[in-house]
Amino acid sequence: MHGIRQAGAVAVETGVDDPVQRLVRRLGKRYAGRITGTAVLPERPARLMPLPEELDPRLATALRSRGVAQLYSHQREAWNAVTAGRHTVVVTPTASGKTLCYNLPVLQAALKDRAKALYLFPTKALSQDQVAELVELNEAGGLGIRAFTFDGDTPGDARKAVRTKGDIVVSNPDMLHQGVLPHHTKWAQFFENLRYVVIDEMHSYRGVFGSHVANVIRRLRRVCHFYGSDPVFVLSSATIANPAELAEGLIGEPVTAITESGAPAGERHLLLWNPPVVNADLGIRASARSQATRIARMAVKSNLKTIVFAQSRLMVEVLTKYLKDVFDGDPRRPARVAAYRGGYLPGQRRETEKALRAGNVDCVIATSALELGVDIGSLDVCVLNGYPGTIAATWQRL
Incomplete structure (x- = not known):
């Protein structure tokens, strides 16, 4: 299962009435004015x-x-x-x-x-x-x-x-x-x-x-x-x-x-998300960061495995700080939120990769360093905080 938002976009892979579908419905009901486009990618059986x-x-x-x-x-x-x-x-x-x-x-x-x-x-x-x-x-x-x-x-x-x-x-x-x-x-x-x-x-x-x-x-x-x-x-x-x-x-x-894939794929919902106007006179909208944080917070609270892609190392750290304040306030409990980007020591990166493969992290915030086919276990929701720059990179993240 997958979900995605960008202040920006959201893509979600769904089954019967599962938590991801419920999240999509909640988003559609509560934030209908912010969703500017939707698409459903049909499921594909295995060959x-x-x-x-x-x-x-x-x-x-x-x-x-x-x-x-x-x-x-x-x-x-x-x-x-x-x-x-x-x-x-x-x-x-x-x-x-x-x-x-x-x-x-x-x-x-x-x-x-x-x-x-x-x-x-x-x-x-x-x-x-x-x-x-x-x-x-x-x-x-x-x-x-x-x-x-x-x-x-x-x-x-x-x-x-x-x-x-x-x-x-x-x-x-x-x-x-x-x-x-x-x-x-x-x-x-x-x-x-x-x-x-x-x-x-x-x-x-x-x-x-x-x-x-x-x-x-x-x-x-x-x-x-x-x-x-x-x-x-x-x-x-x-x-x-x-x-x-x-x-x-x-x-x-x-x-x-x-070029013909024989792998199965569940149904996915893609939502394009536009931040709301906060100052109509000046035409100022809410930041993409605030919207990505909001969506990721809702997803993790629904016990959905989530990945958030940011465009810079600085934005990774900012998003990680906001989400850790919500989910990792108690130091006695295992961390639910992790960051991944270039610039960390090799040992730190290996530890994060191992935790991701084992499914021990509920939400990871990453730059393109984690985009290229790394096995990060099962995912339910993917949030794109901004357009990656190319159509190929967008689909790669989805």
């Missing part, structure tokens, strides 16, 4: 396919132990394309299981052939989330696959171990540019066995930054060819209009596009 017959039994056991007995249709299509050696881009909505589209072939190759894989994510939060996901799969099936992050937070004494022992190295384009490719001789063993390169959240690599990343990818391919490898690229993205064109521009090769 399932069996696990591949050639899947390693240990990997199949790990999946089943985590409740995955079948694959969504787009996951199976991705498996077929990637294992056939075709560069592939997967473009399906948020929370549709894109991670398995690349994790399955990567883990299969690591188990069968001790092949290596390089994952590139745009944010450290996403890297940590992916490593946590791989560790859980690893433990569930006793796979023995070693996955490590390699970024600015990686201690100097751990970097050699990552280079020599990592089956899956999770990094970002900046670190690839500055910390890996200039020192490729130290990574020789890794590059010789590199089978897959995963580029997640591809839609974030646009404009001048995207052209820089495309050149870094070309350097990577040149280094791989020097060491005798020719990795398959697997890209994933939120819904955008031209995924194949963008993917081909990034890697310089034709790609297979998978």
